[in-house]
Amino acid sequence: MKAVVNVYLKEGVLDPQGKAAHHALESMNFKGVQDVRIGKQIIIKLETNDRDEAESEVKEMCETLLANTVIEDYTIEIV
């Protein structure tokens, strides 16, 4: 199975890259952009076919390495 992990800065933590992209979009006349947040996507191939096992293992990976929970949140999708 595969796990798709999205890591992004927490709500309330200023995202300088998102802000720069937001300004760029505005300067290109894209109207109505309220906010831009930039994160990263990590795709992990796993041996297991057990969804619960996959999810708990990837959660541990996020907590230890893939995200810095001082500044980042993450989501896990098992596909």
Next chain:
Amino acid sequence: MRVAILRFPGTNCEFDTQYSFEKLGHSVELIWHKEEPLPSDTDLVVVPGGFSYGDYLRSGSIARFSPVMKAVIAYAKQGGRVLGICNGFQILTEAGLLPGALKRNNNLHFISKIQHLKVVNSDNTFLNQCDDGEVLSIPIAHADGNYYIDDEKLSEMEENGQVLLRYSDVNGERVVVNGSVTSIAGVCNKQKNVFGLMPHPERALENILGSIDGIKMLKGFDS
């Protein structure tokens, strides 16, 4: 004093740091990241600057799991003195030895220049040769130096005297350099044995290179 300076793949300030401590009369051992334990008579561990593991994932996030870091974490927990400079600061926050985290600079630029710093708290091993309020001049060179800590933890740190240095102008007034919360440039842990800063004191030892204020900082560990 015996100083252990760590080397990871991508570290590039280890020789400047070695030169600095040798100039101050100390003996230095460079420690490859796969080595452990630390030499038993280590008086200070320095995690120097650079780009450990290419800054992949997040600056310092991979180096933090190197074998030598297990030894450094144990050493710090026993009260051993640890100093992280630039990438070393990032590694120590990732390892949980220092509070907070270092994000991308708010202007997204790699900033490299000589910067004024105000000493916020000198009541610690690291800055005891400086005075509170003193303004130092030290080079900075980083892309991820934007220090973040939430409000609640920041006030705890301020109460405990853990905020050590802030970016300032020549008069000691705060300036925004990289977006750090309240312009923080350096901090320590609650027990005051682990120190981290983005500026490079090891690059400020010779007048011909613009400043000798780094001597004052590194000399703190003599006592």
